């Protein structure tokens with residue numbers, strides 16, 4: 001067995017389009033990658049064709065990587081040229097995964113080294129942590145079949161937010177198929193957007209719910225705009241502006257909620273310069289650090305599997321052949337994280353100072369606070385003006401409406417949508433995030449049931465958008481006092497069960513992101529909602545949470 005710093009791993013990747021093999025040498029940090037890409041003749045990725053390609057291409061890429069390992073090994077020729085064989089177990093297309101797993105098992109047996117089973121999505125984020133040397137970043141995965149925000153907490157990568165329908169790359173590829181362009185569409189949209197001449201952004205849907213988001217509406221609208229005669233360059237530009245601004249916004253929400261100050265990007269769509277530019281600008285404006293790995297580590301590649309494989313191997317996290325079956329729906333939060341230490345806790349600010357949320361700066365002034373939504377320079381100015389104005393006006397309206405329904409909210413004393421400012425009564429002594437108890441979560445459940453009963457949603461009911469404890473005239477006793485809902489800027493009127501259930505899903509997502517042991521808190525939220533609200537909403541919530549979103553779509 002090698003010493004940690006001289007570990008060498010051979011890895012095989014083949015979740016969909018990339019038949020790839022790599023050798024990682026932890027001593028020199030060299031990553032050798034050999035990839036054979038499947039490019040469909042027409043249409044998108046076809047599962048059967050992808051499997052045929054994988055079957056044909058894997059032996060050659062593996063042979064190339066193995067030769068490289070043999071040529072570069074520093075030791076007796078009788079020793080195996082690597083310490084372990086890693087492979088991607090999922091998520092991905094079942095037939096492709098099975099081909100890769102079979103090859104990996106055979107290699108491990110022939111070389112007489114352990115087998116390591118790697119989650120492809122966790123590899124997409126760990127490669128960014130590895131190349132940045134960040135300690136505990138929030139990670140935005142922007143790949144073809146997926147789009148989600150992850151952050152490590154207490155032994156797992158927690159999913160803070162994700163797409164409610166297709167992955168971001170698949171969404172873009174569907175649009176380019178409609179236009180008749182060949183797969184993959186992402187780079188073509190990027191080129192076309194750069195040629196756009198229209199000054200004005202087309203008015204396309206912009207959908208974020210807490211840290212979750214959805215692409216189906218905007219994709220339909222983009223196709224309709226193209227069919228209606230808009231220049232394809234203008235549609236591509238507006239599409240990118242909206243979709244990537246949504247991703248930048250949810251990433252900023254995740255930084256704000258978790259108190260982390262580092263962001264890494266992963267996945268094939270991360271090769272897009274506009275997306276990288278927006279994320280870099282967003283981070284810079286809030287004093288956070290941003291890192292995107294080199295393109296060869298962003299698109300699917302076995303290098304990232306090898307690097308994470310080496311960390312897992314060093315932690316003793318290897319697999320018996322009998323336990324090594326693949327999992328096409330393998331979620332990143334199912335992986336016990338064996339290879340990393342607990343992060344430094346995020347610094348806590350003192351109550352009473354100005355606070356920077358994801359959208360706004362909130363400044364205490366005596367018994368009031370002034371909230372101002374700052375312009376976001378990463379967003380197109382038209383989109384930015386629209387969002388800040390609409391959200392400020394909406395927040396004023398729904399905060400007051402919730403109050404009239406009997407929900408504790410701060411009293412609104414002033415609003416100026418053009419300046420995107422609001423003035424509220426100052427309430428509570430802490431954010432729920434920093435004072436989580438089951439009782440308080442129960443009160444949040446009851447509040448949500450009340451506003452849903454009145455026909456609207458909060459839109460972003462996270463543990464930072466609940467203030468707890470006594471009011472400013474109270475005695476500061478944290479254990480008692482009321483539970484106030486704040487920040488209704490993403491709320492809207494609706495009578496859809498799905499929208500109410502999404503509100504609960506967002507609340508649960510924030511519990512998962514901020515609590516070490518979220519399950520009792522999630523149960524408390526559901527119980528209190530059940531007592532006060534509509535059972536159908538809870539049934540829909542269960543359905544939302546069981547929807548598989550990890551299948552690569554043709």
Ligand SMILES: C[C@@H](O)[C@H](NC(=O)OP(=O)(O)OC[C@H]1O[C@@H](n2cnc3c(N)ncnc32)[C@H](O)[C@@H]1O)C(=O)O
Pocket residue numbers: 015016017091092093120142143144145146167168169170172173184185186187190267268269270271272273298299300552
């Ligand atoms: C499960 C696994 O098979 C899957 N892999 C995957 O999606 O391949 P990946 O290499 O991470 O991403 C491919 C996507 O990345 C998009 N893409 C590539 N270059 C792009 C660019 N410059 N701008 C926008 N999208 C781009 C492509 O259009 C395609 O949709 C995944 O990680 O979700």
Ligand SMILES: Nc1ncnc2c1ncn2[C@@H]1O[C@H](COP(=O)(O)OP(=O)(O)OP(=O)(O)O)[C@@H](O)[C@H]1O
Pocket residue numbers: 253256257355356357358359360361362369371410424425426427428430431460464465467486487489
């Ligand atoms: N009325 C209030 N009384 C006391 N504190 C408040 C009040 N409003 C906001 N805060 C504090 O300011 C923080 C940010 O406020 P708010 O959530 O409204 O801004 P934001 O930028 O929209 O945040 P995010 O989008 O990250 O949820 C809150 O988490 C809370 O700590």
Ligand SMILES: [Fe+2]
Pocket residue numbers: 120124143144267268299300
């Ligand atoms: Fe991928």
